[in-house]
Amino acid sequence: MGAHASVPEIKREKLSCFICTWNLGNEAPEPLDWIPKGHFDMYVIGVQESCYTPKGHEGEKHDDVKAEYHWQQRLDDCFGEEYECLAYQTLSPRTDKTYKTETSFKDAVVKGEAKSSGIRLAVYVSKRLRTKEFQIEHEVLFQTCGRLNGASGNKGGVAINLNINGARISFVNCHLNAHMQELPRRNEDYDQISRYLHRTDDLFGERKRKLEESGDLTFVVEVENRHDAVFWFGDLNYRLQPLDDLDLRKEMHDIVCKEIDRQNWEGLMDFDQLKKQQKLGLVLAGFEEEEIRFPPTFKFARDPSSRAAKSGQERDVYVSKRVPSYCDRILYRANEGATITCTDYTYNGDVTSSDHRPVMASFELNVPMVSSLKRHTLAKPRALRLELSNLILRTEASHNPANDTDTPVTITIYHRHANTRINTNACAKPKRVWDGPFVLESSTKLDTVLLYPVLFLIRDRSKKEADQHCLGEGMLSLLDLTSRPFKTEVYQGGKPYGLLAGQVEFSFV
Incomplete structure (x- = not known):
């Protein structure tokens, strides 16, 4: 430093x-x-x-x-x-x-x-x-x-x-x-x-x-x-879909209600469409959800006469034409740091x-x-220099369901307050490697620079420039100015694309 x-x-x-x-x-x-x-x-x-x-x-x-x-x-x-x-x-x-x-x-x-x-x-x-x-x-x-x-x-x-x-x-x-x-x-x-x-x-x-x-x-x-x-x-x-045949709504309704009465919340998750789509990497990749230990939240009868207190049942009444389901959810994802x-x-x-x-x-x-209480500690303006090297992009099937390893890609490395942005050369190997070094410098006030991460955009170079599209995105937080190895999961449209790893060095010039 x-x-x-x-x-x-x-x-x-x-x-x-x-x-x-x-x-x-x-x-x-x-x-x-x-x-x-x-x-x-x-x-x-x-x-x-x-x-x-x-x-x-x-x-x-x-x-x-x-x-x-x-x-x-x-x-x-x-x-x-x-x-x-x-x-x-x-x-x-x-x-x-x-x-x-x-x-x-x-x-x-x-x-x-x-x-x-x-x-x-x-x-x-x-x-x-x-x-x-x-x-x-x-x-x-x-x-x-x-x-x-x-x-x-x-x-x-x-x-x-x-x-x-x-x-x-x-x-x-x-x-x-x-x-x-x-x-x-x-x-x-x-x-x-x-x-x-x-x-x-x-x-x-x-x-x-x-x-x-x-x-x-x-x-x-x-x-x-x-x-x-x-x-x-x-x-x-x-x-919640316990059966493949979508015409068997009554049977599915009965299966789910039976598990609700047993309070078998874990068993109900075996029927959950969202969990299955997440496992396939099709939606909300990298997101977590706390274990559900409560009944499905949809669809209840609105008629007050069907309420449990008046019907003598131990639970509220679900509408018979809909399979009770966990429609309402809260998921979360923590990125680096x-x-x-x-x-x-x-x-x-x-x-x-x-x-x-x-x-x-x-x-x-x-x-x-x-810390906003110590935001002006530099005696005079100096440029922050960030050097990235030994970048490795892994897109094996475990990270990329499409197993897209042959497409030539380039990495755009960007920070909002850097003097320039970097576009690496194209690489199409299954284990794509860029030695670097790739250098970003910023003479903007350091307090401002730290408010934004370094962004990585993986782009498809197999097409003409006008048709290139982003295959995945990742980030590197600057709220840790320690020179270190780093890695970031790369996603696009909520789907996993790969894992980008490398080395970052910080200094002032």
């Missing part, structure tokens, strides 16, 4: 986080007094199908603005003055033949001519995180899934990304395609959200394309591949206004941060 160089202090910080996902079923929600308040640094609440008529306005024409205001008021009342709403977002439309701009869509919403998707996401933070010790930046992203219902459709995702003193945390709330037989479309929805989340001030994705064309890749890389901690949750709609511990994963069976039950999880995060 240099005998006379000093750097901003990097320290590990523990953060606590509570996440709840709830499909409201387009019904006015009950008060949120069941959420445990005052125990966490961050509360993240994601809902789906929240286009409802607030109580007291029954019989009136649906007004999405009223629903929006009502839900925000519910959240504010829940968390009170001890917490501040850092970011809030509702999924906006992408585009269709009627509404060419976001402004025209919002005008239509106000006039009652269109509905938003009902996918909403809010992040509340404690006063501790709003002190001068912490500097928080955030961005909001969205993506609809193409099968538009009216103006915007009710499938898609919205994300809120935080940068807390260099610790990058992403929250993604999504609603994927429904029904047992629509498994391929669910996977497509996830792929589309993962690849194409874009900023809400960029209705048609133009800003994202212009950023890539200008060479700024910071916000082009998928959120899972440029954040230290990623939480992906919502109504994922993956079903971060650790995530799930301390609780449960549901609330007493909240009955919807045909879904809310699912909740508590987490402890351990992430490196730049």
